[in-house]
Amino acid sequence: MSTTTPTRPPAATNAVRQRPGDRVFKGVATASGLTILVILAGVAAFLLYQAFPALVAPASDIAGGEGFWKYTAELVFGTALSAALALLIGAPLGVGIALFITHYAPRKLAAPLGYVIDLLAAIPSIVYGLWGVFVFAPALVPVYAWLADNLGWFPLFAGPVSSGRTMLTAGLVLAVMILPVITALSREVFRQTPTLQQEAALALGATRWRWSSTPSSPTASPASWPPRCSAWAAPSARPWPSPRCSRWPAGSRST
């Protein structure tokens, strides 16, 4: 009698796990997870497979006649330069807007502003491209002309000015494109700052600048980098805060 009663429970949990519905559902979920592995392996394999001929081709077969690496180096430089320019301009502005919305704007204005920024983050890149070509580049020509006239001694701004379609314009358009993304992500990060700490800072007589910078930045600083990096990785990126970013400040709440 006594031997059967206490040893049964493990068997009972096993019986729960054996239900067919559970097995099927777990199988389907696992298969979906593994699909991700398959897709990424496929992406990597196909890219390598298709790119391999170019990698091993003799230098004379590549456009320009100087080999694959020389040919791509210029393209890589252009990509990196425009992205760096965009980040240089977009990141401080985006963080500034987020600060304005979370800490400076009147409360009635903050919510609609945040909504509009979220909307702008979802605007397709082709729209920004058309705008850049037809509105922004022509509008920049007089600015470039002025820069060439007045700051021409500085090599970066030397003329002659032909059209507005330069690397700086590309960087500026990219900056405009990543602005809403950076803003949305930084806003999410700033919102995570513990309210109590901020109120404590204000109660101690902190000015608004100290209020918004000191208590929020130790919490926000590890997390305000991923948004910038991911905005760099995909300028037309994600219109909502990536979970990874919003999880960081929670971990550093001990500050």
Added chain:
Amino acid sequence: MTQLTSPQRPAVGLGTTRHLPSWAPYAALAVSAAFAGAVLALAGFSTAGWLVLTAVVFVVLLVAASRAVEGPRKATDRFVTSLVVGAFLLALIPLISVAWTVISNGAARFDVEFFTYSMRGIVGEGGGAAHAIAGTLIITGITTLISVPVGILTAVYLVEYGRGGVAQTITFLVDVMTGIPSIVAGLFAFALFTLILGPQARLGIMGSVALCVLMIPVVVRATEEILRLVPHELREASYALGVPKWRTIVKVVLRTSVAGIATGVTLAIARVIGETAPLLVTVGLTTAINYNPFEGRMATLPTFAWFSYAAPSLPVEASLDRAWTAALVLVILVMLFNLIARIVSRAFSPKTR
């Protein structure tokens, strides 16, 4: 004793700080605007120059006054406030300009013909984007049909089942996938299908596969985040009632988070609907309506807009007008999806009262 409380005694602490009057920033703005206007009137007036000079003079003036009256601490505060507000106003200019340009240029062809005609046999003016709108909706629809189940189930695996190395690897790979440039996704689909169907293959389904690569990680991320917010007590209560795990997940966990998932999915759709590069390499472009994603090229709004700009037919203005209207329709679609996301999240959220 009475001397101690005499009113002549200078106050210590907060009382000693002097403040600029509340109208000071406006006065500084007016003064700097007048000053900048006067300077530029001598050197040749331009609106942009006037605005820039006004801003610079305003900041210098206000910070100097604040430093003299209120001390360096308040001056720094005012300086940063002007910078933050300035950044906001500066960033608003291009964003408003984008919105205004698209609306004003797109309105020219925003008519019935644009929505009812394709470009088949149309030379010059007229014509429409019915084929592109149909293509965009079909391709995005198929993408959603594939991505949403895979994405949600992957998130369920990660949150409810996944333990150890496999789950960590998948989480990491979802991160990697989020960063895949859209053109790489397009080239992947192109390479995959041309390997099977020959180098001339251009199908709507190819575009859907390319967009899936972009959309799945986004859905996984949004869903995962929402599922982790579901309180453990709900699951435990369900288990305690003897409900199997899979029914708990479907009826309790997913039901609780359906509003958040719907929002995430809708935003993910808005994200992929405007992709140009992957569709350019996989789907191509046609001038006629093609409802069959498994046969032949299809037109989509982004590629339609792109080609109308890059390879315009004569007269150029008619082509450009079509490009702008296509962009406007795209923006309206995105806003519609955002709106739907809001309504859905309101309608589906579990009633707490």
